[in-house]
Amino acid sequence: MNFQRGRVREEPEINLIPMIDVLLVILIFLMITTTYSKFSGLEINLPTADVESQKDQPNEINVVVTAGGDVLVNRVQVPARNVDSIGMALKRAAGNGKEPVVIINADAKATHQSVIDVMQAAQQSGLSHISFATQQTQR
Numbered sequence: 154m155n156f157q158r159g160r161v162r163e164e165p166e167i168n169l170i171p172m173i174d175v176l177l178v179i180l181i182f183l184m185i186t187t188t189y190s191k192f193s194g195l196e197i198n199l200p201t202a203d204v205e206s207q208k209d210q211p212n213e214i215n216v217v218v219t220a221g222g223d224v225l226v227n228r229v230q231v232p233a234r235n236v237d238s239i240g241m242a243l244k245r246a247a248g249n250g251k252e253p254v255v256i257i258n259a260d261a262k263a264t265h266q267s268v269i270d271v272m273q274a275a276q277q278s279g280l281s282h283i284s285f286a287t288q289q290t291q292r
Contacts, residue, residue: 212253214246214280216271220262224271234267239274247280258286 217225224231226242247253255275259268275283 212250214243214253214255216243216255216257218257218259218263218267218271220260222264222267224267234270236270236274236277239271240278243274243278243280247278252282253280254282254284255280256284256286 215227217228219225222234224234224239224242226239227246229242231239231242243255255271257268257271272283275281
């Protein structure tokens with residue numbers, strides 16, 4: 154017994170319009186909530202040297218920055234860690250020398266800020282020649 158003789162059987166269909174609406178709402182939500190961070194930095198490798206060490210020159214100022222942030226200018230500890238006191242110690246060490254070279258020996262675990270403070274103090278003291286000491290690689 155077929156009671157549905159005159160009826161045409163409807164094919165099931167998937168309505169795509171609501172699915173597209175939901176996907177657009179999700180896409181808009183993700184675009185609004187995502188933060189687009191642009192990191193401005195450089196990927197660098199710190200230097201090592203494979204050359205022979207040079208003889209000490211009389212117009213060098215050796216600055217040592219320890220891991221704790223202490224600064225020593227020509228093996229004399231600077232009493233304070235601020236830029237002004239480091240600058241005064243550099244001026245004293247330079248004396249009347251002609252164009253002395255500031256050589257910074259920084260510990261590997263010293264903060265970058267400590268090294269930047271030494272560089273800024275050298276600039277304020279009028280010492281424009283700065284060099285960094287590196288460690289020889291072990292073979």
